[in-house]
Amino acid sequence: MDNGTILVVGGAGYIGSHTVRALADAGRRVLVLDNLSEGHREAVTRCPLITADIHDCAALNKVFTEHTISAVMHFSAFAYVGESVANPQKYYHNNVSSTLNLLSAMLSYGVKYFIFSSSCATYGNPQYTPIDETHPQSPINPYGATKFMVERIVADYHNAYGLNYMCLRYFNAAGAHPDGATGESHRVETHLIPLILKTFTGENQQIQIFGNDYDTPDGTCVRDYIHVCDLADAHIAALSALLAGAESCCVNLGTGKGVSVKKMISACEEVVGKKAPVVAAPRRAGDPSILTASNALAFQTLGWKPRYTDIREIIATAWNWEQHRRY
Numbered sequence: 001m002d003n004g005t006i007l008v009v010g011g012a013g014y015i016g017s018h019t020v021r022a023l024a025d026a027g028r029r030v031l032v033l034d035n036l037s038e039g040h041r042e043a044v045t046r047c048p049l050i051t052a053d054i055h056d057c058a059a060l061n062k063v064f065t066e067h068t069i070s071a072v073m074h075f076s077a078f079a080y081v082g083e084s085v086a087n088p089q090k091y092y093h094n095n096v097s098s099t100l101n102l103l104s105a106m107l108s109y110g111v112k113y114f115i116f117s118s119s120c121a122t123y124g125n126p127q128y129t130p131i132d133e134t135h136p137q138s139p140i141n142p143y144g145a146t147k148f149m150v151e152r153i154v155a156d157y158h159n160a161y162g163l164n165y166m167c168l169r170y171f172n173a174a175g176a177h178p179d180g181a182t183g184e185s186h187r188v189e190t191h192l193i194p195l196i197l198k199t200f201t202g203e204n205q206q207i208q209i210f211g212n213d214y215d216t217p218d219g220t221c222v223r224d225y226i227h228v229c230d231l232a233d234a235h236i237a238a239l240s241a242l243l244a245g246a247e248s249c250c251v252n253l254g255t256g257k258g259v260s261v262k263k264m265i266s267a268c269e270e271v272v273g274k275k276a277p278v279v280a281a282p283r284r285a286g287d288p289s290i291l292t293a294s295n296a297l298a299f300q301t302l303g304w305k306p307r308y309t310d311i312r313e314i315i316a317t318a319w320n321w322e323q324h325r326r327y
């Protein structure tokens with residue numbers, strides 16, 4: 001095994017912190033760099049945390065000078081779709097320009113392996129589902145556009161500079177570590193499962209269903225929820241594959257199964273044993289009716305399959321976290 005250090009940018013955030021734990025479990029040496037704009041110091045317990053912004057060239061130079069970095073995992077980004085529509089500058093600046101900075105530092109220091117947190121938002125409105133990696137990419141909001149742009153930049157850097165990469169297109173990350181030590185804690189919660197669970201803890205008054213007239217079996221939007229530990233495992237597999245000489249590529253990460261908003265509410269009620277107060281609300285602009293992943297390529301290239309295939313198991317980990325959360 002390569003025993004250089006894996007630099008995890010954005011490793012104090014939700015998905016990054018779970019991946020850091022999986023990397024440490026796999027015996028990797030890890031270093032987190034995070035500006036803590038959204039992340040949590042308490043989420044990083046298994047390795048050193050450098051509090052810095054990737055726009056800060058001096059901080060990046062220091063990291064690459066002082067450590068032998070063999071690969072970079074890049075989780076840092078802003079990820080609120082609505083905010084990206086209202087304030088695209090914030091998103092192009094933090095998601096694209098900062099990534100150019102990070103890639104420049106990698107090139108300067110000869111670091112050739114890069115794993116990028118991309119998104120199903122790069123596909124836009126699906127022409128068919130489940131979505132495979134050959135589906136056209138046509139993002140419908142600035143957030144999705146930033147992810148698409150970085151994918152393009154990374155592919156060009158591969159061709160020109162020999163950067164080896166995996167762009168992992170996550171569908172909807174969900175759940176918490178089963179030991180309850182880490183979980184989801186966003187500044188503004190927009191994700192469905194925590195929003196539902198917070199109605200049980202009293203933090204939310206009610207859960208809104210945005211549109212019940214979609215062309216889906218129960219009229220509500222259908223999404224593909226992938227457990228955060230399954231995402232972490234996929235990163236470990238992607239890293240091993242890349243270091244072993246796998247071809248650079250873009251890979252979907254989802255379960256392949258869709259869960260509607262109504263089904264999710266019922267499943268949460270079943271897990272918790274309480275009724276959630278529900279109100280109907282109008283459709284939100286830009287919400288596709290169905291987003292589900294084909295995960296065949298992930299299995300083929302990474303040998304990866306999700307371990308959490310029952311939505312109730314995913315909810316149970318999230319509910320455990322919600323009741324005992326540490327940050």
Ligand SMILES: NC(=O)c1ccc[n+]([C@@H]2O[C@H](COP(=O)([O-])OP(=O)(O)OC[C@H]3O[C@@H](n4cnc5c(N)ncnc54)[C@H](O)[C@@H]3O)[C@@H](O)[C@H]2O)c1
Pocket residue numbers: 009010011012013014015016033034035036037038039040052053054055074075076077078079094098117118119120169170171172173174186
């Ligand atoms: N959560 C999802 O369902 C989902 C789905 C698809 C893609 N993604 C992508 O996965 C990545 C991780 O998502 P998450 O839910 O863990 O988000 P998160 O906000 O919890 O984590 C992002 C981390 O990056 C840090 N960060 C942001 N800008 C930074 C900067 N300029 N310099 C240093 N650190 C910075 C934040 O402090 C935070 O800790 C993001 O790139 C997101 O776009 C997430």
